[in-house]
Amino acid sequence: MSELMTKARQLDAADELAGLRAKFVLDEAVYLDGNSLGALPAAVPGRMEDVVRRQWGALRIRSWEESGWWTAPERIGDRIAPLVGAAPGQIVVGDSTSVNVFKALVAAVRMAAGDGDGRDEILIDATTFPTDGYIAGSAARMTGCTLRPVTPAQVPEALTGRTAAVLLNHVDYRTGRLHDLPSLTAAVHEAGAYAVWDLCHSAGALPVGLDEHGVDLAVGCTYKYLNGGPGSPAYLYVRRELQDRFDSPLPGWNSHAEPFGMRPDYAPAAGAPRGRVGTPDILSMLALEAALEVWDGVPIDAVRAKSLALTDFFLECVAAYVPEGAVESLTPAAHAERGSQVAVRCPDAGDVMKRLIENGVVGDFRPPDVLRFGFTPLYVGFADVERAARILAGILD
Template identity: 75%
Template structure:
């Protein structure tokens, strides 16, 4: 679905979360009842949040879990300060990338031994795309095109173009709704975002993956806006390679290391374009010739960023006992309810949802088109409703079910309506 198609989705098309029980029942009362019945509501207490604001920017930076500062103080004071170099073994520093990868794995539907944590999303996209090209059957030289989501987060496009130059492959940018029709005998690799970072549109991971495989191609998925927000099913859907960040819905902290998924069936032939010493089968042999380690470990490169790595590991504790299916159900309920509140409160014609109404096509954010978006978001933030902006005219609101409630959604919509009445409407486009 292109943006032009999502623009036709108006908030009036979104079904109400529940039937109204009477005209006198207020949205605020419904929010309170929904929060009281929410199985995830107690999770909010695990985060550092205040009651004076509504934080709807977890799709950019997740909130801080309360216990992380104390855990990191131990890493700094005891592990680094006292154990020092011994912490690589006694503190488990050396094995952290695989250990933390195995903790993320259930959240994205992967079995153990297939995810390694480290480096940035950009670096991991580069590894994955180049490695995917190298996994292709050399007996099919005509299979050369790299298909890239033209609406993707810019970094993915930059990296894909660089990978295309390095591997001598033509790159074909196209809208995701045209992707299936573009697959053919020349398709080598497909790079797609699972959730569109602007509109919140959820792309069809199972369908696209199956179609690419049917065409003989491999797929790399960017999970930055889906990991920790909805079921992904990497193993169940036969995904080849995937990357994702950990500082959004996984709440790993600013700049926390990203992750790389390499399906078990591809690991023996996974050939990283960045064969660092950490990926060597015997790193401390200091051999001049590179011999890759077994498994997803060969996706490592250099010395891991231990402070960020262990902050992420601590942050993942908030997921203990949480079902991703429950997170998804609450996410859809929250975004439905928010859109209903916007419909009820906002002045007619001032905002329009570009996030798909259909649950099967929606991530965990709502994007509203608003001609005065910069001024509106600035005022919203000043009033304690923290969302973000994508120029020129998109208001983005991320709903992180572990700590966002229905009262937050109602308050955000109500304050948005107040701001819209105060910020003058611009001339019609």
């Protein structure tokens, strides 16, 4: 057994989160694509059976009250809250990430307009996952703003008295780079603008600290590190102090102060429910609720520590096994700048990923030349990491 295999065993033996793996349905493959779709939590199938057969099939409409369907968006939001450093009552679950980006960004621009100093520019992360940019373009167009893409590092110098809102990704979907949320948020605030963060690639993998750092609005998906299932609903965070000023571009009946009053005039609900729109997709939402139970008693700091240990070890194994120069890492070496994935660039990356998958190592390929490996600390172990790097080396050799 190689030195790194021995080290992997030792790391696994010392891993205080190792027991969580049993709470997921996994097979012999090394699954390093949890940053695309999280693995199935073992509690979900039984819960879905109950939701479908008993709650829908037997109780039918009574479930809106009796099974807690109606309040699910806020209740599940409160389950996500501690994972992103938010006190209860500030997160609501529902709709896709794209739709929530639209709500958050339009609301932020309206808050800036309410401040009365004529701000008309939205700054956006130029390296963002594209949907954020497309939606930000629409938000700008519909609010009379201009959209200005800059790299996150350029944000402090790009902020001006015209800046209304800034939309940033906490972790870059491609490179895995972690951006400095506390200092960027502070810079945005110093310029008198509103900070909107996209947490898709950070929530569930590392501490976010929304309340602590005074983030204004945030959105995120739940099907990556939160394991909510394919296309499970996204969430929207609106800081408590801003909730009364949250003016939604999608004021559906679920966000009304009195949804069953059926009143012709809109009056927004107080608190997190103001971020709701239409009828929540209960099946997807309650699968997410069951999936979130794996987090009970799991400290996010321990998750972060293991995540860094996993990516460190992967980089170590790649350096040891892979011929020098065969791959180039896009992921920052500094812990403070690293999310929970490692992205490497190599020629023929599409083919390499295909062969990796054939050999039981599941990551994904992002054109033109990037191999992405996501490390979900809840179910990936150090032996998985060593094996993935070893198989990658074999393919590249």
